[in-house]
Amino acid sequence: MEMIVEDLAVARGGVPVLEGLSFRLAAGQALILRGPNGVGKTTLLRTLAGLQPALGGRVSLPAESLAYAAHADGLKAVLSVEENLRFWAAIHGTGTDAVEAALEAMDLRALRGRMAANLSAGQKRRLGLARLLVTGRAIWLLDEPTVSLDAGSVALFGAVVRAHLAGGGAALMATHIDLGLAEAGVLDLTPFRARSPMAGGRVGAFDEAFG
Template structure:
């Protein structure tokens, strides 16, 4: 298994959001997170990525195998498209910048400052950095936001190629990506129970 979590409880703002989540992710597989907005999908992904501690439970995975892509695109506006990807390639020890540009049809924009891109173009650039990161496990939070139908198809093709190459992914999305390799995890049944109030708490309600 590339990533495994057992009896995981996660918090947002110090308040438990999900509890008792267990999952396992093998090479070549994807897990799609479902659930209404605010259900805890982002919090779960951030916890799996090591960006915040778990309240309890255990996460197992080899160090240096994860990359997280959230709502922010992780790009520098003053740098061009190619410079952004070259920067990330240097940080992650060198993926193929040209392959990333080609995968998301960014060649006509390669010398354009990222600040001058549209929202959809910025999202394509942000997703292209996953290719240069060369990490086995992608943790993706609503990756198709701001993408049109053509760009969404590009993303789905890149994701399928990543899985076919032995990678894995956990994707929080409301979009159907047509992945035969994907299982689904609905986070709603893992919603944390409200903390019991003691007499002191009730005095202030």
């Protein structure tokens, strides 16, 4: 299992933000994206997730190997915690064991019957991240996954990521939080920043709101 990115170029709102980007993400590896606000971390993750087209380059990876966790938690408010996870497990064909493992890993067992609409922001985030565990996907794309989490929940999620890597998974993430991934690599996107017609060659203030 390996993701290979070659000479990738991506754009936001039609404006190029990254170009000439190449890297490899292998089984058991975590790679942390770095760079200033607006450099294109979110845009890169969205492009790799297939949510927007690349301007150029090539991405090679096994079919149906990606799971993407964005800023939104992607929950169905009218379903309970357990029902949300069962919904996603049914889509990915992973079953009851995966649901129970996800509830345990993100400390959601006591909340399994609570409607998602009635969860706190941190609880919603934990449930949103628990969805990763029911996808059965090997490569996780994570965009600021610890937003709204307290220190204890950050530690829980760090353990989840470490277990995923130990099991042969991989993770590409934009985060400024230490998840205890001692062997994680760092990919600084600054050298790959595209020349932009806006603001004399740098991404303008509007775009900087969307990392």
